[in-house]
Amino acid sequence: MRGYRGFLREFARTGSLRALVLQVRTGIAHVARQWTGRNEVGNPLARFFESYGPDGIRPASAAERRLRLASEACLVCGLCSAACAEAGGRPLLDPRDAVIAAARLSLDLRRAGLEGLAASSCAACAACDPVCPQGIPIHLVQESLAARPGSEPPQGAPDSGAPAARDARGPGIG
Amino acid sequence: MSRVLPCDVLVIGGGINGTGIARDLALRGVSVALVERRELGSGTSWASSGMIHGGLRYLQQDPEVTHHSCLDSGAIQRIAPHLVFRIPFLMPVFSDDRIGPEIVEVGLEMYDAYQPLKNGRPHTRLTSAQARELEPMLSDRIECAFTLDEWGVDAGRLCIANALDAMAHGARVFTHTEAVEPLRSPGGRIEGARVRDTVTGETWQVEAALTMNAAGPWVPQVSEMMGELVRQRPGKGIHLVFERRVSNLAIYARGVDGRDMFTFPHEQNSMAGTTDDDYYGDLDRIEATEDEVAYVLEAMERSIPDIRRHRVTHTLQGVRPTLYGFGAYEDELSRDYEVIDHGAGGQAPGLFTITGGKLAAFRLMAEDAADRLCAELGNDAPCRTAELPLPGGEEPVDVAALARKAAISLPAALRLAFRHGARAGQVVGASDPVQSPARTICACEPVLDSELRHVARVEGVRKLSDCMLRVRLGLGACQGAGCTASAAGVLAEELGWDAERTIREVAEFAAQRWRAVAPVLDGAQVAAMEVHRSVHFGMIGMGGAVP
């Protein structure tokens, strides 16, 4: 068993007898289980999601992760809110608040069962995007908040080929 | 004649130890005064990783410690359910790791047996491909990975909650007040201390039957003032704080020296750390250094190759009050704690000291310390801190209903409910004749007008910088560019500050943020601080009126 020697060295320095007994017992059970193949029950990843689903944990799609990285560049300057107001937008969350909420609160929103409410009234007119000094595709952030858990990422999310942000500055917009 | 406050116990230090002990004693009917020279929890507690883990690492040393840790983690979840959050950990195993996957899994199987004590979940073993499906940021060099379950807590609010409950049971809590010299009886017994209010400059006295030195890394300084010697092996630790959550999972990383570190979600952010280095510098000017930052990032990069692309806004830094030990590396030092009676063997009867320990064990440590003090006082009331909820922990909050009723945004309601639990409704009720209680002060957290009024009126906030810990003011992307002036305006009104004091508070706050940002200034944060400076110099006119 690889690495057992390293473990023994460390253990010899700090371990207690009681710990050793427990470890040997669990170790024997572990080896026995491996031999009988009882470890192979079900897909562990499915088990993980089953167990952590109620906490809102789900894998982020590549598009979501690029969007999150782009959103990190936010300067909280509020220009997007002004553009949204001029365009007559009435989203439940101001675009500025949506960018803040997007990745910081996504988990809490899901846990509280509130996801999907957050941006339900954003018209996706994208008036907010061109005024962002950091080039964050803000209307996509609104869309990603509005998306229901497990749904597909919003259409038009940054292309997977290009790096999403350079030096965490946000993607260039062509 | 200066003011005199008589009490049973004077607690020096308002970190998690001090506030925990004050609460425990107050619940037993002991009259307590607590003095904290800065803000509650603003030292080591605030700089900690805010984890109430079950002590996986102690399994190989003493399973009994793991058992106790898990039990107490469960207790903290029960008494402060609003302040805790579950953190699923992902532990990648690399082919060049010292300890192989089978050994790791045996350890986790042992740990699984303790998980139910803290409402935890069993581990899972993932192949490299599965782990990268769960967290695509992971390195493709991993051999396999495990998940395990831990809990995080807002350590700052945990201190506040303890202090608030102590106050509700008769304790008096004085922030920005430092002990300057002991009061001694003719027989040499310590009978409290002369204290100084660092805001007003006023000096007064706390006369106490017993004095508890719970000053964390400042314990040796306070002891010296009392004429006693207590040695520590202070260990500096830093965390990098990311602009937002990099992942909803905590991810193990290993430093070049083999130390375990993590990138982990903490409230709305991710943090990475921590370091552990002997510290000999000024405890009141702890700053993260370039090499510490590089060391942490290098470690994180092994597990998360892209980590440097993510924006770090600032650092947290503090010093562990580790028990003294000679001839061992920092990581090998005991995380145990000690309660010292300076009457037994020492020259200062009446004085006790608590030193060492960990955040996760705070309640047990406080119980032990309070037991010792109560034995001395002849008080035989039992400890009740594991059953009685902390303020706000009484019942769960319906966040959607709170948002509707108070007409505030969902993010604001969520964060309010997190910080104040069942009392969130009362917090948004802290009204002003004109200002709307729902007025947003800080968009990042968010923080509302009413919450600032509440912490000023009910929680005893005395300085603008106190709000950083109370309500996480100025810790977002803009580091306070947008909110500090507005927040100072509210506090000025509540606390009666004049214009000069208001601007000074803003300047102090900005300087404090700069100290935390400068060591990691890079990427988009450089632009954010460009805005920060133009707001503070150009608009707020830091530096006072135009000459």
Add this chain to the structure above:
Amino acid sequence: MSGALVIGGGLAGSAAALVLAEAGVPVRRLAAGPGATALTGGSIDVAAASPGVPHLPWRDPRSGEALPSRARLRILLSGASRHPYTTTFGAAGGEALAAAFERATERLAGWLRAEGIDLHGSLDRNLLLPSAQGTLRISDLALTGVASSDLGGCRKVTIVDVPGVEGWDARGCARTLASEIAALGLGPLPVEVVRARDDRFASGAGSPARIAARLDGAEGEGLLKAALEGLGGADELVLLPQVLGLVRTRALLASVSQGRPVGEALSFPPFALAGYRLTRALDRACAAAGVELLRGRAGRVLAAEGRLRVEPEQPGAFEALEPEGLVLATGRFVGGGLEAGPRGVHEPLLGLPVSDPDGRRVDGIPAHRSVRKGYANPQPLYAAGVSVDGALRPQPTAPAGVWAAGEWIGGFDPARERTGLGVALLTGIAAGERAARHVLGSNDSGQAPRGPA
């Protein structure tokens, strides 16, 4: 492509593009975003007084007489050797600089006027502008909205309390303003707080931008009139947060002022609208003048065989451009003209050296190594940029046909010195003029440094 390209969407880039267009040069303006111009508080400071720069006071410390920007420009030229003002006009002197500013101001006023914004003030008189925090800022030029809250000649200030507006605390503003007025010896000038009679114009809106959009609407004037009914009077200022419309500020003010000054407080992000209005007006002025507006982030500028080539940061984001003349007005860190990242601080387009006012290089090393402890200390990192010669050509190695404008030029700290927009305006126009001469055939290379024509 024939004609000129301007990179940068702020005041410097827009001014350069407008000058080029008016000179008859086909011009495109490429911008990744609006840049730091959009974050202005409402004034255009040419040579404002600032507490951070004690040698540029707002009145003579000995005689006590007011010191206007014209005088401060002279002081500035005699001192700061790497400030862009000095680089461009150091030889010609303060009067030539002031004259250049007067011409520049006139042009800017012309561009903005057509888009509903007036430029007020001059270099001969200080504007005393209250900020939303109640601090008094000494400025020289200000935009519609903020300009009318000048306290010079004012007998009383009525601050309108509007509940629930982000960034607005009327009572706090009043406390600080009263104390600033006393400290500056402006009194007697009473400051009072009055609750808006009718707050329907703001109710439930929260953010200044939402209120402004409401006031832009058909009912806006009526709502605002109702709110300000009976407040203020002749020489009695009615001070509001920045809510007076996103696009109709001038019309709104004209209709509700009724013989009394009504003005907005200087504000900062995320509560300021002045910068949004300014960049919006500049964009529209550019479009109206025939400037082709492109959106995108340039990756690098190449020069081969005497030809310039601008490539996008992301391949394929736009067709590579090959202008005859190029003005770079990409700003500092907010604008993206300087970047901080794994390669340290650097100038991304040409890879030019970046240096602070003392000539020390800050490029190629991590940003945190160029900062000093102490927030209030001068910070070399935030006073750094590219170097230019007297003709605004980037130094030392930029290809021919390239001019620099705005905060991209280093040597000064816009936050402390409050000359950011002044530099943008002056150098934007000058760079545009030089690029125009270059494209139109009058060779501008190799001339001795001199001010803009």
